[in-house]
Amino acid sequence: MFSFSALFVTGLFSLLAGVVLGAIGIGYARGKYLGRDLEQRLHQTETELQTYQRDVAEHFAHTSQLVNNLTQAYRDVHEHLANGALRLATPAISKQILDAANSEANLPEQPVQPPRDWAPRAPGSKGALSDDYGLKDDDAIAPSHFRPTESADDFDFDGKARRY
Numbered sequence: 001m002f003s004f005s006a007l008f009v010t011g012l013f014s015l016l017a018g019v020v021l022g023a024i025g026i027g028y029a030r031g032k033y034l035g036r037d038l039e040q041r042l043h044q045t046e047t048e049l050q051t052y053q054r055d056v057a058e059h060f061a062h063t064s065q066l067v068n069n070l071t072q073a074y075r076d077v078h079e080h081l082a083n084g085a086l087r088l089a090t091p092a093i094s095k096q097i098l099d100a101a102n103s104e105a106n107l108p109e110q111p112v113q114p115p116r117d118w119a120p121r122a123p124g125s126k127g128a129l130s131d132d133y134g135l136k137d138d139d140a141i142a143p144s145h146f147r148p149t150e151s152a153d154d155f156d157f158d159g160k161a162r163r164y
Helices: 004-088 091-105
Strands: none
16 A cells, blocks of 8 residues: 555654644743743832832931931030020120121121032143143253163164164
């Protein structure tokens, strides 16, 4: 009926078709699993980020409240000391304390300037960021007893020195 070679080729073809279909099925299932895994990891990371952002916001809100409490406590201590000084000191000293407090309170605020990103310089001089800032003449940098004794003119192109 059937020849052995035809049966063998049909079996081999069926085996190859099964391997290819199995590889495609595994790839599809793996891609679906990886996609689900990546989606879960993304959701977990987003949840962690939201938790972190909430913790940071709570931290700074609490820090702000503590600084406000500290400022109020400083005001209370200052007021307590001022009242005690006024009550316990002589009238002349109390008047001096009140005058000093009023004169300090009426001081004009000096404008605050941002830090400069350059070095200040005298008018007409080179600034500290100038290319030749701090450089002087050759004699000032390298006196004659520190100058090199050889120059490019002392050498040939073959690298041998021309000496006297």
